Amino acid sequence: MDARPRVAIVGAGWAGLAAAVELAAQAELTLFEAGRAPGGRARRIQGADSALDNGQHILIGAYRDCLRLMRKVGVEVDSAMLRLPLAWQRQDGIALQCPRWPAPLHVLAGLWSARGLSWRDKWQLALALQRLKWQRWRLAEDVTVAQWLQAQHQSDWLIAQFWRPMVLSALNTPLEQASMQILATTLRDSLGGSRADSDLLLPRLDLSELFPAAALRWLCAHGANWQAGHRVASITPAGNGVLVDGQLFDAAIVAVAPYHAGALLQEPVLQTQVKAFHYWPIYTAYLRYDADIRMPLPMMGLQGGTLDWLFDRQALSGERGLLAAVISAPSPALQDMPRAALLHQLRAEVEYLLPALQGTPLLDSQLIVEKRATFGSVVGLTRPHCRSRVQSVYLAGDWLCPDYPATLEGAVRSGVHAASQLMQDLPSSRTTSGWSLAEKTK
Secondary structure (H helix, E strand, O other), X not given: OOOOOEEEEEOOOHHHHHHHHHHOOOOEEEEEEOOOOOOOOXXXXXXXXXXXXXXXXXXXOOOHHXXXXXXXXXXXXXXXXXXXXXXXXXXXXXXXXXXXXOOOHHHHHHHHHOEOOOHHHHHHHHHHHHHHHHOOOOOOOOOEHHHHHHHOOOOHHHHHHHHHHHHHHHHOOOOOOXXXXXXXXXXXXXXXXXXXXXXXXXXXXXXXXXXXXXXXXXXXXXXXXXXXXXXXXXXXXXXXXXXXXXXXXXXXXEOOOHHHHXXXXXXXXXXXXXXXXXXXXXXXXXXXXXXXXXXXXXXXXXXXXXXXXXXXXXXXXXXXXXXXXXXXXXXXXXXXXXXHHHHHHHHHHHHHHOHHHOOOOEEEEEEEXXXXXXXXXXXXXXXXXXXXXXXXXXXXXXXXXXXXXXXXHHHHHHHHHHHHHHHHHHXXXXXXXXXXXXXXXX
């Protein structure tokens, strides 16, 4: 008889999988997933003619929990991702490359040699970052990024060239709404850490193989019960445990989007909190040319264009002729634009960036729209605690990670934290004869 507690994981995105991997040695696990495959919003999706990632993700060296769990489930991190020193290359804009020097010299050297910035802008940018460091990356009172930049005397050019694209990439929230404290935390973990913390990690594997598929294989090998295509409809307390669609567990981790968590748990305080969350889309356009791609760098931007960043998928994952153009938090005008017109505009920008592609046949183009890709990292947003008000139920997801934007690392950290909190709490529900509920029913 298995004396371990029975735990349900509802949702097999990165947060739910992280929680499951952490609990695998300590609990008997059942994973419920509404879809057919793990990964949530960061996975490989199968289209009519091809398989593509559901968006383009970037990791950084500071994502320690992501990297630790990838290694734990058997992912060869060094070959799974291309590690590059921090670089900022935008056509008609800033070009910045940090050397592999110890921190903070790498940032200073990169800023000193950057092209496209006046010496005054370089000084003001360095001074703003240094002030944040002196404040230990904590603000006395949170403000919008736009308000903070004005107080730091950042020029319009510097905001347009550096801050706006950086904030959209990191927080997927416009400057006028984005929380400066959340941005400061992100800067602390990248520019404020070691040189390796600021490295860019660009996936060479598809997003499913980067973690979700590997984690699921590892979990099944360790005895987890995988319930794909099962959308949980009911979670209710029962004795000292919880019923998940009528099945009795000692505890459950609900690792779904906030709007799904609020609807599923029907807990008034949580429902009030999730109503405060607002969401921003991310568009990813895939363009496949009948040619070999040769970008100067695997990731480049275009200042003043529709696309924010262009990724060379041929260089990264070996997908011949494939480029991925990303638009973070697109404007309402772009959201209203017909897909065919938007793809035509993006193709023109791609061929402006890469003139060698002009006249080359375009084999395929697809636009993937994730309408609620991330929650808005806005000022004053309250994050619920991972321990819900529903008995024996814990929450996980990027939206629960304090002071962090919607990122893969935020999702994984939340899952790790929920697993830790659950195991701390569970012993209090034991009786002298063993597990009080789920174990007795087996």
